[in-house]
Amino acid sequence: MSDRTGVVYDLGYQPYEGQRLGRVGAIKAMIKDGLRRTFGIRRKARKKVYPWSMVALAFLPAAVFVGLSFAISSFAPDTDSPFGGHAEYIGLVGTVIILFVASAAPNLLISDREDGVLAVYSSRPLTAWDYIWGRAGALAGVAAAFFLLPNLIMYVGFAALDDRGLASALLNNSDDLIKVIITMVAYVVGYGAPALLVSTYARRVGPAAGTYLAVIFISPAFAEMFRNLNFAGSRYGTLISLLQHPEVVRNWVFERSQSNIPMISVGFEPWLSAVIIGLLGVGTVYLMARRYRREL
């Protein structure tokens, strides 16, 4: 506490003489800070409700199904659970990712601009790229965890119940894990990049989240409309569906039916969705760099 009676204490000045690390440490710190903020850690309880509800939504079903499988020997996840195997569970987790990044991305990017804290980063030995990787890394890390961990719970849990034994089942089902990881990249980039892009340019957190959700959830309706139109090139309009590109990749990887997806039904190949997701990711990073190089 400062002494307000008027005494001025001379504490001198002791400079820090310790070791200096590189920028990787700084980026890690930014990611850690981003994780804290997306989960509302060190914030009021009401700020924690939404992110932790999403955690529960992503993890609880997987834990419950695995638990039921342990408890009831006749419970078969593929047939008895409403989410079946990994491919079906990814459908649920995909929605959770959308709802989570809709809130997390604006909170990460727009809050920094609103609170004027960009100067904290710009006056440090960091580039705009470091800031972008730090923030995008936090968002991608959380989204990847949402995606991967429940699937890992299922992968390990069901392998433990397998008649062949845990190790053997893990090994035999390892192609599932590879498919999950490939699909994870598609979902994280496909849903995360638009959220970052909107948050890079939007001024307020609420409108940014609303805009993102509207774009994601309304775009399939436009794709459906383009499927039913009969003019030259109208089929390209079906590619507008941002919601469905990760789903197309999932169906492709897990060899599921694609017949109800407009872009597939008009003759596009599934790999095009993977390309579009890649372009979306690269384009988002480019536009973020353009925006932040002016300020960082």
Add this chain to the structure above:
Amino acid sequence: MNDNPALVADPTVEVTGVSKWFGQKVAVSDVTCSFGPGLTGLLGPNGAGKTTLLRMLTGLILPSQGEVLVKGALPRAEVDRFRDLGFVPEESALYNTLTARQYVAYAATLTGLDQPEEAADIALETVELTGDANRQIGGFSKGMRQRTKVAAALVHNPEILVLDEPLNGTDPVQRAHLIKLFGKLAARGHTLIVSSHVLQEVERMTDRVIAIVDGKLAAAGDIGAIRRAMSDIPYRVLIECDKDRQFAAALLNSEAVYSVTVDDSRLRLETSDLLGLGSLVAGLARELDVRIVRFAPEDESLESVFRYLVGGR
């Protein structure tokens, strides 16, 4: 050696022909100056272009024209240059949900320190915030927020420290402490550039000033020398009294008074002898039975000092 008081012999920060405009507005116009070890006050009224100049010095914005070099390099081109630089921005730039310790440690980590908590503790002790280190910044007074920013700027022991209005909101005790701290850093050979719109604050810190008015370099060098250069420009004094017209006429009879304007019981004088005017006013007030309500040199405000400076050029 150079004779230009805006330039120093051993510069760590060099500003050469720098201009910055935002659309049609020219914020900084063709400024050339340099800063070396020690403390330099960057003076100027609000809106003069100080913050824009400081943001260019720290590489936060690029000049529209001209060049800024920090230790011989463009700050933006060599990002590691920021290890030598600490910046206290004028805006909030704080995470309200973090404690002071967490925030300063975070700043330390961003600068690459491997023991950020230890460094944060040292920096917070330096600005006398140890007792409040574990409180959330959101609950801090403006002065405490300022000191937190200073701690974050100091935490990596930078060679060059740029402080934009660092004393804003601090109480007199803390102001004295920070001024003393800045003096110590300057004495150790750090380059400190401290902006302020309060002349008295700067006078307590340093003799060397760079003065900016309307984005242009208005004066540079030793405050005393600048004042001497201004000696041919009259001081302005405000007097509030009754019998204003009678008193104005009496004052005009003195050779020390160049002019008097009367405006609703307020007399505005121009004089070359501020101290002599005090005696004159007291004597005349007694003689004419005039009640003086207020006697204040208008030159106390930096704006008027700079009005003189600019008008005299």
